[in-house]
Amino acid sequence: MSLKSNIYRFLLFISMILLTSWSEPKNPRMDLSNEAILPKPVSVTAFGSSFELNANTKIFVKGESAELLKIGHYLANLIKPATGFDLKVITSTSKKPKSNYIYLTISGLESELGTEGYKLHITKKNISINANGPEGIFHGIQTLRQVLPKEIEAASKQKMKWFIATGEIYDYPQYEYRGAMLDVSRHFFIAEDVKKYIDMLAAYKLNVLHLHLSDDQGWRIETKSWPNLTVHGGSTAVNGGTGGFYTQEEYKEIVRYAKEQYITIIPEIDMPGHTNAALASYPELNSSGEAPELYTGIKVGFSTLDTKKEITYQFIKDVLRELSEMTPGPYIHIGGDESHVTLMEDYIPFINKVQDIVLANGKQMIGWDEIVHADLKAKTVVQFWARPKNAQKGVEKKAKIILSPANKAYLDMKYDSITKLGLYWAGYVNIDCAYNWNPSTLIPGISKKDILGIESPLWTETITNMEELEFMVFPRIIGHAEIGWTPDSLRDLNDYKVRLEKHSDRLKIKGINYYDPNAIFKDEPEAKE
Ligand code: TNX
Secondary structure (H helix, E strand, O other), X not given: OOHHHHHHHHHHHHHXXXXXXXXXXXXXXXXXXXXXXXXXXXXXXXXEEEEEEOOOOEEEEOOOOHHHHHHHHHHHHHHHHHHOOOOEEEEOOOOOOOOOEEEEEEOXXXXXXXXXXXXXXXXXXXXXXXXXXXXXXXXXXXXXXXXXXXXXHOOOOOOOOEEEEEEEEEEOOOOOEEEEEXXXXXXXXXXXXXXXXXXXXXXXXXXXXXXXXXXXXXXXXXXXXXXXXXXXXXXXXXXXXXXXXXXXXXXXXXXXXXXXXXXXXXXXXXXXXXXXXXXXXXXXXXXXXXXXXXXXXXXXXXXXXXXOOHHHHHHHHHHHHHHHHHOOOOEEEEEOOOOOOOXXXXXXXXXXXXXXXXXXXOOEEEEEHHHXXXXXXXXXXEEEOOOHHHHHHHHHOOOEEEEXXXXXXXXXXXXXXXXXXXXXXXXOOOHHHHHOOOHHHHOOOOOHHHEEEEEEEEOOOOOOOHHHHHHHHOOHHHHHHHHHHOOHHHOOHHHHHHHHHHHHHHHHHHOOOOOOOOOOOOOOOOOOO
């Protein structure tokens, strides 16, 4: 080969290197409108440049609020594992840095933002999150998390640069109640698992965790005045699985942990049906005066408290008093579903009496949609799951509605015919089906003003551990979170699926065992039972 052609080759090689390095910017995060944010924000304006988070970035908290300072530390802790940065959290008593800071401040913003909305402003020099309340700052942090590179979710230090595209996000929720429900009765989940679930929910701006604490198969909350409820009634689970219960200390710790992430715990004691665990623990609660055996099957609708006995109401008073004392949130859920062996003429006065007990404890009552047959008092809330007629009747009786349509919101429904876990009595709920509905047009006669929000229940007849929980919950709950947060007019199935696809890398990095419809060999845990 001649010298000339070698020089040619060399020049070609050099120019190719130069070309590729010019055409490929080192920082791919320049366009904020390109980021996959879930739930989708109300508005995103891109500024076209980027901010670089580094070891010297400071978290600057305006004012002396201990709560805001705590949120500042929460943010620092969130950033630390993947970046290795130990960001300083400083307050206004120290001097405000000139640049390279994340500024957290509560100030009087537009009233439509409410206390949960936020403004996230990112320039080349700094970042600020403003809100009307601390929960807004917390939600803004969840968005910031999603506009950082996906590796931010890694549990160990990553060697890379941490760019964030500049721009402004203005955002607030459509519904005040955005919940998940976990059935810890059919299968028990220890407090540590519940905390992990809380972390996952907070990332998508959900603000309620409803715990289904009692059912035929198990009583899961320590009740000091009726100790056999947990000693005996909490001792087993579906198919003879390991039982368990939360001590009152553990329950309080769950409540405290959830509150730090702006999640309200709503405890449910299901009655008058779904009570076999209680009936098996105390013979006096039975009409026959005899206690049945513990139940580990999955049938529903066969048990009832005796609605005519005085002792039944003493029992309920004691249970709800202890529960209310440990529950700072405004609601107590009393179930009320599927009481197939309770006569309607007994059911109605029963629910009325229970409602008075809840009110006497300073709480608002929530019940499944069957409670609409009773005389609902102001502030009582109806949770729709099965019968649209019940929800309509609830609205006629001036109750607010929580929407949990089983054929769209139930996380225990199978994705499709080959899903091993789950049930299918309400039909298959694939990713499209879970996402593609609007609360305000779901039931004729029920509009946005009647709806408190939406909730995604996970019943656990077939779900025994966190791996299985994650598989059924993710990604469907992300779609539900978006339905609760984002205006219907901004939601679009295809756009959602593109964002979800991008977001799935984050789930992977977090180690969440999510359902991937494109995987040929789905990473589904074997159904055990
Ligand atoms: C119906 S939804 C139930 C639960 C079951 C669930 C299974 C509701 C209020 N009651 O007891 O666990 O179906 O999907």
